[in-house]
Amino acid sequence: MSITVLIVDDSKLARIVAGRALAELRPEWSKVEAGGAAEAHEVISRQPVDVALIDFNMADKDGLELAAELRAQSPDMPIAIITANIQDEIIARAREIGATFVAKPVNAEGLEGFLSGAALRLRSSQT
Numbered sequence: 001m002s003i004t005v006l007i008v009d010d011s012k013l014a015r016i017v018a019g020r021a022l023a024e025l026r027p028e029w030s031k032v033e034a035g036g037a038a039e040a041h042e043v044i045s046r047q048p049v050d051v052a053l054i055d056f057n058m059a060d061k062d063g064l065e066l067a068a069e070l071r072a073q074s075p076d077m078p079i080a081i082i083t084a085n086i087q088d089e090i091i092a093r094a095r096e097i098g099a100t101f102v103a104k105p106v107n108a109e110g111l112e113g114f115l116s117g118a119a120l121r122l123r124s125s126q127t
Helices: 012-025 037-046 063-073 088-096 108-125
Strands: 004-008 030-034 051-055 079-083 100-103
Touching (some): 004 037, 012 030, 012 051, 051 108, 100 108
Parallel strands (some): 004 051, 079 100
């Protein structure tokens, strides 16, 4: 099963760091990148995406808004909100839309639990 992860962050460096952590944990998974919400929608219109890692603070739209839009399109997609902005309100809003909260800076250790859960969720949805 081929799994594609969408990494959305307006910082190229943050996308590189997240991509490295992803490659370390799940080298068999592929990644696509977007620099913001509009670009993320363009990517999804061109190819299927199984998992999304979304930055909270972006110029065109906050990550929770984008996550809610993706959730409406793909109710079972594993989604993580990635941010250094660790406030209870943001964590609570992420949970309300069924997204996981991952603190920045992203590293393999911080991403491992989310990716393991995503893999299980994707496997169980295909049976």
